[in-house]
Amino acid sequence: MTAYVYGTLREAFEATDLSLDEIWMRYFGLGGSASLRELDAVLHEGVVSDRLQHNVLAHALNERFTELGMNHPAPYRENLTQS
Numbered sequence: 001m002t003a004y005v006y007g008t009l010r011e012a013f014e015a016t017d018l019s020l021d022e023i024w025m026r027y028f029g030l031g032g033s034a035s036l037r038e039l040d041a042v043l044h045e046g047v048v049s050d051r052l053q054h055n056v057l058a059h060a061l062n063e064r065f066t067e068l069g070m071n072h073p074a075p076y077r078e079n080l081t082q083s
Contacts, residue, residue, distance in 0.1 A: 005073050005074075005075060005079070006073050006074060006075060007075065008075070009042065009043060009054070009057055009058060009061065009074060009075070010043050010044065010046075012058070012061045012065075012073060012074035012075070013043050013061060015065075015073075016061060016064045016065070016068075018064060020036065020039070020040055020043070021036070023039070023043075023057075023060060023061065023064075024036045024039050026060040026063065026064065027039060027056055027057050027060040029060075030056050030059055030060055030063075031056055032053060032056040032057060032060070033053065034049065034053055034057075039057070042054075042057065051077045054076075054077045055076050055077055057074075058074040058075060058076045058077075059074075059076075061074035062074045
């Protein structure tokens, strides 16, 4: 329903109302390989993950947004603007 796209995975995560443990379980269930601590670093410390892990996390977030009636606002790596 919304056309809004978050600029970062952190912004998207903060809008999901999920705990770190909950998003990690969703991410891991989709094949993500980062540990809970590594995922925390990506979301809260700006650590950059590789393309595949970034996209798995974005997908987990976007599945949550679909549950909330939103249309995939978490950015996939291919959609991030280069600075």
